[in-house]
Each structure stands twice: as C-alpha cells, then as structure tokens.
Amino acid sequence: MKNRLLLLVVVAILLLLPLLPATPTFWITHLNYIGLASLVVLGLIVLTGIAGLTSFGQAAFVGIGAYASAWLTTAVVPSPWLGLLLGLVITFAVSYLLGAITLRLSGHYLPLGTIAWCLSLYYLFGNLAFLGQYDGIAGIEPISVFGFSLGHGRRIYYLIWLCVLLAMWGTRNLLDSRPGRAIRALRSGGGMAESFGVDMAAYKVIIFVYAALLASVSGWLYAHMQRAVSPSPFGLNYGIEYLFMAVVGGTGSVWGAVVGSGLILTLKDQLQNVLPKLLNTTANFELVAFGIIMVLVLQYARHGVWPILAGWWASLIGQTSLRGQAPPAAAPELAQRPRPEKGTQVLRVDDLRKEFGGLVAVNDINFSLKAGEIMGLIGPNGAGKSTTFNLISGVLPLTAGKVDFLGHRLDTLRARDIAALGVGRTFQHVQLLPSMTVLENVALGAHLRRKVGVLPAVLRSDRRQEAELLHEAARQIQRVGLGDYLYEQAGNLALGQQRIVEIARALAADPVLLLLDEPAAGLRYKEKQDLARVLDQLRQEGMSILLVEHDMDFVMNLTDHIVVMDFGTKLAEGTPSHIQSDPAVLEAYLGGVDDDDDAIEAPGHAGQAPQGRPA
Numbered sequence: 001m002k003n004r005l006l007l008l009v010v011v012a013i014l015l016l017l018p019l020l021p022a023t024p025t026f027w028i029t030h031l032n033y034i035g036l037a038s039l040v041v042l043g044l045i046v047l048t049g050i051a052g053l054t055s056f057g058q059a060a061f062v063g064i065g066a067y068a069s070a071w072l073t074t075a076v077v078p079s080p081w082l083g084l085l086l087g088l089v090i091t092f093a094v095s096y097l098l099g100a101i102t103l104r105l106s107g108h109y110l111p112l113g114t115i116a117w118c119l120s121l122y123y124l125f126g127n128l129a130f131l132g133q134y135d136g137i138a139g140i141e142p143i144s145v146f147g148f149s150l151g152h153g154r155r156i157y158y159l160i161w162l163c164v165l166l167a168m169w170g171t172r173n174l175l176d177s178r179p180g181r182a183i184r185a186l187r188s189g190g191g192m193a194e195s196f197g198v199d200m201a202a203y204k205v206i207i208f209v210y211a212a213l214l215a216s217v218s219g220w221l222y223a224h225m226q227r228a229v230s231p232s233p234f235g236l237n238y239g240i241e242y243l244f245m246a247v248v249g250g251t252g253s254v255w256g257a258v259v260g261s262g263l264i265l266t267l268k269d270q271l272q273n274v275l276p277k278l279l280n281t282t283a284n285f286e287l288v289a290f291g292i293i294m295v296l297v298l299q300y301a302r303h304g305v306w307p308i309l310a311g312w313w314a315s316l317i318g319q320t321s322l323r324g325q326a327p328p329a330a331a332p333e334l335a336q337r338p339r340p341e342k343g344t345q346v347l348r349v350d351d352l353r354k355e356f357g358g359l360v361a362v363n364d365i366n367f368s369l370k371a372g373e374i375m376g377l378i379g380p381n382g383a384g385k386s387t388t389f390n391l392i393s394g395v396l397p398l399t400a401g402k403v404d405f406l407g408h409r410l411d412t413l414r415a416r417d418i419a420a421l422g423v424g425r426t427f428q429h430v431q432l433l434p435s436m437t438v439l440e441n442v443a444l445g446a447h448l449r450r451k452v453g454v455l456p457a458v459l460r461s462d463r464r465q466e467a468e469l470l471h472e473a474a475r476q477i478q479r480v481g482l483g484d485y486l487y488e489q490a491g492n493l494a495l496g497q498q499r500i501v502e503i504a505r506a507l508a509a510d511p512v513l514l515l516l517d518e519p520a521a522g523l524r525y526k527e528k529q530d531l532a533r534v535l536d537q538l539r540q541e542g543m544s545i546l547l548v549e550h551d552m553d554f555v556m557n558l559t560d561h562i563v564v565m566d567f568g569t570k571l572a573e574g575t576p577s578h579i580q581s582d583p584a585v586l587e588a589y590l591g592g593v594d595d596d597d598d599a600i601e602a603p604g605h606a607g608q609a610p611q612g613r614p615a
C-alpha cells in the first residue's frame with residue numbers, strides 16, 4: 001500500500017514538473033536525457049543484471065532506432081510513427097541475427113563479441129553516404145500526436161516518461177511470469193533450467209531482442225528530440241556508460257534503471273560544472289573523478305544503489321518478512337499426465353556407459369524400474385551414481401548404451417525433451433535460484449505445464465495461467481511441508497530445506513519418474529522421516545522413484561529394490577535385505593566381511609554409510 005503511494009507521488013511529481021513555470025528548462029532537458037537512458041538501461045537490467053549476459057553494445061541499437069527514423073522522415077515520408085516502426089523492424093532483424101550468433105559465445109567472448117558489433121555499427125553509421133556519414137542527418141521532424149507537436153522539450157518530456165513507465169511496467173510483468181522465471185534462471189548457466197523444459201538458447205535471444213527494442217525506442221525519441229543525429233552518441237563509450245548506469249543503479253530491479261541513469265548523468269553533469277571551478281583549471285579532470293567514484297561504488301555498493309534505497313524504505317515503513325503470508329489464491333488445478341499402471345516397466349537402462357577420457361565412470365550398467373517402485377542407487381563416493389543420473393536425464397551424453405522410458409529412447413533426446421516426457425529430477429549440488437522465492441523456484445518446475453509467451457507476459461494478459469502455475473507450486477510446497485516458506489528467498493533456507501524445495505520443484509513438473517540425487521543429505525532425523533513419508537505417498541500414487549543416497553537407514557527403510565555401484569560397475573542388485581547381506585557389497589562398504597559384522601547395519605542402527613572407498 002505504502003509502496004503504491006510512493007509510486008503515485010513519483011508519477012505526480014513527474015507529471016507536474018514541466019507544468020510549473022518555475023522548473024528550469026535545464027532540469028527538463030536533464031530529465032529527458034535520464035528518461036532516454038533509462039529505456040536503454042532497463043533492457044540491460046534484464047539482459048545483464050537478470051540473465052547475466054554482458055553487453056557493451058546497446059548504444060548501437062539506440063543508433064539504429066535513431067537513424068532509421070531520421071532517414072525515413074527526412075528522405076522518404078515525414079512520419080515519425082512510421083520511422084518508429086521501421087526502426088523497430090530493423091532493430092528486431094539485426095538484434096535477432098546478432099543474438100543468434102553472439103549469444104552462443106560464453107565467458108569473456110560474449111562481451112568481446114558485443115564490443116565488436118558495436119564498433120562495426122558505429123563505423124557503418126559514419127560511412128554510409130545516405131546517412132550523412134560523420135555529419136549525420138539534420139532537420140528531423142518533431143513527433144506529433146493527433147496534430148499536437150512535441151517539438152518542445154517540455155512536451156516530448158511526457159512521451160519520453162510515458163515510454164519509460166510503460167517499459168518499466170511491462171518489464172516488471174515479464175519478470176513476474178512464466179517466461180520471466182525462465183529468464184531469471186539463465187544466470188544459473190548450467191543445465192538446471194533445461195531439465196525443466198526451458199529452452200535457454202531461445203530465451204537468450206528473446207531477451208537480447210527485447211533489450212535492443214527498448215534501446216531502439218530510446219533512439220527514436222532521441223532523434224526527434226534533438227532533431228539531428230550523428231554517429232558519436234552511438235559509439236562504444238556510450239555502450240560502456242549504459243552498463244555503468246545499470247550496475248550503479250542496481251541490476252536486480254527495474255527501478256535500478258532510473259536510479260542508475262539519474263545518478264550517472266547527474267554526476268557527470270555536476271563534475272563538469274564543479275571541478276573546473278574547484279581546481280581552477282579548464283583541464284578535463286571530470287572523467288578521472290568519475291572513474292574513481294565508479295570504482296568506489298563498485299567496491300562498496302556491489303548490488304547497486306537501488307537495493308540500499310529499497311532497504312531503507314522497507315525499514316522506514318516497517319515492512320517485515322513475507323513468511324507466513326497467505327498462499328496464492330486458489331486456481332483450477334493443472335491437468336496431470338496419464339500415469340502407467342502400477343507394475344508397468346517405466347525405465348530400462350541397457351549397457352549404460354560413460355567415459356571421461358580414460359576414466360570409465362559408468363561401465364555397462366543395466367537395471368529397470370517399475371511404476372509405483374522406489375529404487376535406490378548406492379555405492380561409495382565416485383562410484384558413478386550421479387553420472388548415471390545425468391545420463392538418464394540427458395545432462396550428459398552417453399558413450400554407449402540405451403535408456404528406454406515408457407517406449408521412448410531417452411539417450412537420443414535433449415534434457416528439456418526428456419523433461420517434457422515426464423522425468424523430473426533434483427541435483428546433487430542444490431541448484432535453486434537463491435534470490436527467487438521458494439514459490440517462484442518451484443513454479444519454474446511447472447514451466448512446461450502452461451504455455452505463456454513473452455508478449456502476453458509483458459501485457460499481463462497471462463494472469464489466469466500464472467495463477468494456476470503459482471497455485472500448483474504452492475500445493476507442492478505444502479505437500480513437502482514447507483508451506484510457511486512460500487515467500488522466503490530460497491537462498492535463505494538451510495541446505496536440507498533447499499533439497500526439499502528441489503523435490504517440490506521436480507514434483508511441480510508432474511513427473512512419472514522422479515530422479516532424486518541425495519535427497520536426505522543435510523536433513524535432521526525428523527525431516528528425513530517426513531521426507532520418507534512423502535516419497536512413500538508418491539509411490540502409492542504410482543510414481544517411480546530412483547534415488548541416490550548415502551544414508552543407509554533411509555535407503556533400506558524406503559526402497560523396494562537397490563542397485564549397488566562401485567568403480568562404475570554394478571556390484572549387486574536386489575531387495576534391501578538381500579543387499580545388506582551381500583558379501584561383495586560389504587567388501588566395498590566395510591572393507592570385508594567380519595565375523596562379528598556380517599551385514600550392513602540394520603535399519604534403525606546404521607546411520608551414514610562410510611563415505612569414500614575402503615583403504
């Protein structure tokens with residue numbers, strides 16, 4: 001409520017400022033530039049801040065939007081609105097092409113790639129004769145709305161800030177949606193999101209184009225505000241400055257765009273005014289001071305200024321934790337996929353093999369799993385259990401062998417196609433998105449159960465589907481006993497609880513087969529019992545569960561069937577009681593059969609199995 005009030009106050013001030021004759025024209029011009037930069041930085045917040053894809057090249061897209069409209073309105077038809085359309089179409093085509101090529105690059109190659117195409121486009125603007133080469137294009141028409149000219153700074157101000165507010169609204173909607181969760185998962189890099197059906201490569205291109213289109217709109221407004229364009233504001237130094245704005249403002253929130261643009265542009269302006277007077281020289285020291293201030297900000301406010309301001313505001317209005325807040329409103333339940341009859345063979349692994357160079361991590365393993373059965377995959381550290389999981393779920397390619405899931409060959413499919421068939425999984429090293437709430441993390445698991453594109457998400461016409469996804473996520477979180485933590489940031493939970501959240505996320509995908517990698521690690525005794533109850537319930541519902549676990553008590557009490565691996569090979573297979581007295585297993589675990597100790601300790605006494613290979 002108080003947040004809304006603050007927003008209304010900000011919007012009211014923005015509305016009133018140009019109407020007050022006392023407002024200096026300089027302020028309005030300055031605010032116009034802040035608005036133009038905010039649009040570009042907003043795209044960077046999504047691209048770099050949220051998705052972790054660093055781009056130094058956004059200024060080039062500003063240039064495309066500016067030049068397209070400048071050329072069209074001066075040389076072809078004097079319609080800035082057609083100019084906007086042309087700019088958006090060209091930006092779409094160029095950014096799609098550049099994104100498809102450069103986003104395949106990772107690490108430092110991606111930023112270097114963006115520098116390369118930013119330089120290319122800059123020199124292209126400066127060398128094309130019909131764009132006026134380095135002199136650029138002058139005499140550009142102002143924008144008019146229903147015959148009302150926005151030629152004056154105080155008028156175009158409203159259009160600029162309307163675009164900024166709309167872009168902020170749309171971007172917030174996007175981030176708070178099914179595609180938004182996928183975009184926020186891009187930063188995690190690994191294959192986690194793909195294991196829930198997210199096409200990471202496609203989303204990378206989508207947000208690259210989204211950010212470029214925002215920059216293009218900024219360029220269009222710039223061209224018709226300045227009434228002239230030349231290449232210099234679209235060069236690499238501006239691309240770097242936009243990135244600074246995003247980092248200084250705060251890359252995790254849409255408000256960071258406005259705060260960062262405002263701070264950097266005001267700082268630059270003030271340094272230009274104050275430093276010459278202070279140092280009594282005309283020498284250009286402002287960039288030196290600017291650089292030092294930037295280093296200090298990066299050192300002491302790594303997440304930007306906005307999170308600090310937001311924290312102050314939250315403590316001022318007494319905003320407390322969201323823990324315990326009511327779950328999302330009830331919504332129709334998502335359809336469940338048909339389940340195989342109990343006892344039907346669900347998974348069959350034939351001669352599964354994985355070599356890492358000379359190391360055979362999985363050596364021609366065979367086993368099968370039926371519907372309504374829990375199978376344990378156990379073995380000492382390094383036995384090849386997690387690798388087997390990764391082969392079944394498509395995270396790693398097989399060296400040889402075959403994986404059959406309900407008649408589908410999994411070993412020829414990508415991780416996201418395997419997820420779509422009904423295989424859900426958790427990870428040995430927890431892979432949650434720590435800054436997202438538990439609810440959002442689990443809703444990511446249900447990604448494939450509703451189709452919502454970027455446009456409906458931006459326009460917020462996806463609310464029905466979103467309510468269904470959140471309702472399903474909340475249902476699964478309550479099922480695993482974490483209903484009090486729906487709105488807690490996942491990174492704030494204890495490691496054991498994070499593992500349980502991963503199980504809820506896998507359940508949200510409505511799997512037929514659940515692959516759990518060390519689900520009981522880090523849990524207390526009572527939590528393990530609760531988890532065992534949930535898994536038993538799932539088994540009774542007909543789900544097949546394959547779990548890797550070191551806690552023998554947990555495995556022996558819960559599973560129907562166990563496969564023991566050692567050095568990549570299958571050592572033994574059978575029921576828990578059979579495995580507990582198998583001499584080969586005892587040899588692997590305990591270093592040999594002892595007269596006094598002829599079995600893996602009975603459930604209830606065992607606790608953790610020895611970790612590591614026998615000496």
Ligand SMILES: Nc1ncnc2c1ncn2[C@@H]1O[C@H](COP(=O)(O)OP(=O)(O)OP(=O)(O)O)[C@@H](O)[C@H]1O
Pocket residue numbers: 356359361379380381382383384385386387388428
């Ligand atoms: N990407 C990789 N590249 C090279 N070697 C790997 C890779 N992944 C796993 N290995 C090796 O394969 C073997 C099996 O590893 P894996 O993680 O599957 O064992 P594990 O049974 O799951 O062990 P733990 O219980 O410790 O998790 C180990 O020797 C490991 O070092």
